[in-house]
Amino acid sequence: xxxxxxxxxxxxxxxxxxxxxxxxxxxxxxxxxxxxxxxxxxxxxxxxxxxxxxxxxxxxxxxxxxxxxxxxxxxxxxxxxxxxxxxxxxxxxxxxxxxxxxxxxxxxxxxxxxxxxxxxxxxxxxxxxxxxxxxxxxxxxxxxxxxxxxxxxxxxxxxxxxxxxxxxxxxxxxxxxxxxxxxxxxxxxxxxxxxxxxxxxxxxxxxxxxxxxxxxxxxxxxxxxxxxxxxxxxxxxxxxxxxxxxxxxxxxxxxxxxxxxxxxxxxxxxxxxxxxxxxxxxxxxxxxxxxxxxxxxxxxxxxxxxxxxxxxxxxxxxxxxxxxxxxxxxxxxxxxxxxxxxxxxxxxxxxxxxxxxxxxxxxxxxxxxxxxxxxxxxxxxxxxxxxxxxxxxxxxxxxxxxxxxxxxxxxxxxxxxxxxxxxxxxxxxxxxxxxxxxxxxxxxxxxxxxxxxxxxxxxxxxxxxxxxxxxxxxxxxxxxxxxxxx
Numbered sequence: 001x002x003x004x005x006x007x008x009x010x011x012x013x014x015x016x017x018x019x020x021x022x023x024x025x026x027x028x029x030x031x032x033x034x035x036x037x038x039x040x041x042x043x044x045x046x047x048x049x050x051x052x053x054x055x056x057x058x059x060x061x062x063x064x065x066x067x068x069x070x071x072x073x074x075x076x077x078x079x080x081x082x083x084x085x086x087x088x089x090x091x092x093x094x095x096x097x098x099x100x101x102x103x104x105x106x107x108x109x110x111x112x113x114x115x116x117x118x119x120x121x122x123x124x125x126x127x128x129x130x131x132x133x134x135x136x137x138x139x140x141x142x143x144x145x146x147x148x149x150x151x152x153x154x155x156x157x158x159x160x161x162x163x164x165x166x167x168x169x170x171x172x173x174x175x176x177x178x179x180x181x182x183x184x185x186x187x188x189x190x191x192x193x194x195x196x197x198x199x200x201x202x203x204x205x206x207x208x209x210x211x212x213x214x215x216x217x218x219x220x221x222x223x224x225x226x227x228x229x230x231x232x233x234x235x236x237x238x239x240x241x242x243x244x245x246x247x248x249x250x251x252x253x254x255x256x257x258x259x260x261x262x263x264x265x266x267x268x269x270x271x272x273x274x275x276x277x278x279x280x281x282x283x284x285x286x287x288x289x290x291x292x293x294x295x296x297x298x299x300x301x302x303x304x305x306x307x308x309x310x311x312x313x314x315x316x317x318x319x320x321x322x323x324x325x326x327x328x329x330x331x332x333x334x335x336x337x338x339x340x341x342x343x344x345x346x347x348x349x350x351x352x353x354x355x356x357x358x359x360x361x362x363x364x365x366x367x368x369x370x371x372x373x374x375x376x377x378x379x380x381x382x383x384x385x386x387x388x389x390x391x392x393x394x395x396x397x398x399x400x401x402x403x404x405x406x407x408x409x410x411x412x413x414x415x416x417x418x419x420x421x422x423x424x425x426x427x428x429x430x431x432x433x434x435x436x437x438x439x440x441x442x443x444x445x446x447x448x449x450x451x452x453x454x455x456x457x458x459x460x461x462x463x464x465x466x467x468x469x470x471x472x473x474x475x476x477x478x479x480x481x482x483x484x485x486x
Contacts, residue, residue, distance in 0.1 A: 004036030040072030269367030
């Protein structure tokens with residue numbers, strides 16, 4: 001078997017959509033699973049939507065996700081140029097279009113917009129346009145005269161009206177389409193640029209692409225590709241069409257939902273490795289029920305025959321869980337580097353941020369969770385004294401008041417405000433008063449945080465905020481409870 005060669009061929013029109021990232025990832029995994037090549041090709045023939053700033057996004061996203069290409073605009077492997085506009089400038093697509101004209105498989109079309117509009121008709125409430133092959137019947141002399149006069153033209157494929165075109169997809173199986181439904185598609189546009197469909201076929205053939213990965217929205221276009229391969233007499237690659245990705249409401253992913261692009265997710269505090277892992281499972285399942293994979297592990301496990309036909313749901317809850325698992329497993333120094341901007345935004349006081357980072361590391365799912373989790377370090381929020389009631393610990397505001405008043409002088413005497421020393425002091429205090437540990441810890445934690453849920457226990461918080469702030473907060477809590485219960 002020849003070496004597997006796959007490609008990722010994005011259009012530089014903006015941020016990389018999750019569907020595009022999945023296409024790139026699957027193409028990469030298919031190639032690398034078999035020791036093949038992964039090629040990057042830039043399809044910039046849609047000049048109206050082209051965005052200069054989109055090119056760096058493509059390169060940056062591939063680098064950040066670890067999807068390193070073997071060939072591309074910056075790595076010539078002998079099949080360049082790898083940018084379609086550059087290939088177009090060389091006259092490549094026109095050369096192959098004329099080859100089809102010589103074979104009778106394509107023809108010049110000089111019809112103006114007025115005539116094309118006259119061919120439009122409404123079927124089932126939808127406006128469709130089917131070309132009537134008018135220009136197919138032009139004589140050689142008429143064609144040459146039109147070209148000499150500089151008359152605008154497109155080049156169309158000559159698709160027979162009879163018969164069917166069949167193609168095979170690795171996921172969806174054999175699919176047939178009547179030729180009369182295919183229309184004589186445009187190959188070269190009036191601006192001289194090739195259409196997406198035509199450029200794809202020519203480039204994939206010349207670059208030796210063996211497996212083409214794309215979304216199933218291109219299934220309807222697949223017979224057109226087959227017709228072109230047949231017209232040239234070229235061998236078709238294997239097609240792998242991936243299922244649609246929907247949101248939790250089973251609707252198409254929208255930009256407003258905030259999870260349509262890779263960069264959206266990174267800006268929301270997800271880490272690249274988790275996004276890649278999650279995206280890999282949008283339509284593909286491993287042979288076991290495993291969910292956490294590194295990129296190398298995905299390469300080893302990936303079998304495209306396990307790609308599903310059914311739409312894949314982008315479950316934000318699951319992605320957050322998965323991201324949390326990656327944060328838990330992350331090296332602390334790396335975690336702190338990524339968490340530090342969020343901590344500095346939330347906390348202006350001179351606290352040891354590394355200690356706080358250690359407290360939140362296993363408790364957050366995405367980095368912005370930090371804000372709500374650590375805001376009490378900056379300032380105790382307003383809270384209801386009912387929070388001092390805890391059924392399991394058998395505490396009430398009244399009982400908590402007694403504990404805090406008894407404990408305050410002990411904490412004033414305490415010099416060592418490290419977590420371990422404080423914990424021993426509070427345990428000893430509880431034992432001396434014949435209290436259970438929770439009966440003491442709950443009121444203290446509530447007093448120093450003003451929250452029911454905190455990263456770390458009472459003594460961990462006290463270590464971070466230090467002696468003066470601890471005493472100040474406990475004194476404020478005593479006053480608050482006294483005011484509330486009268």
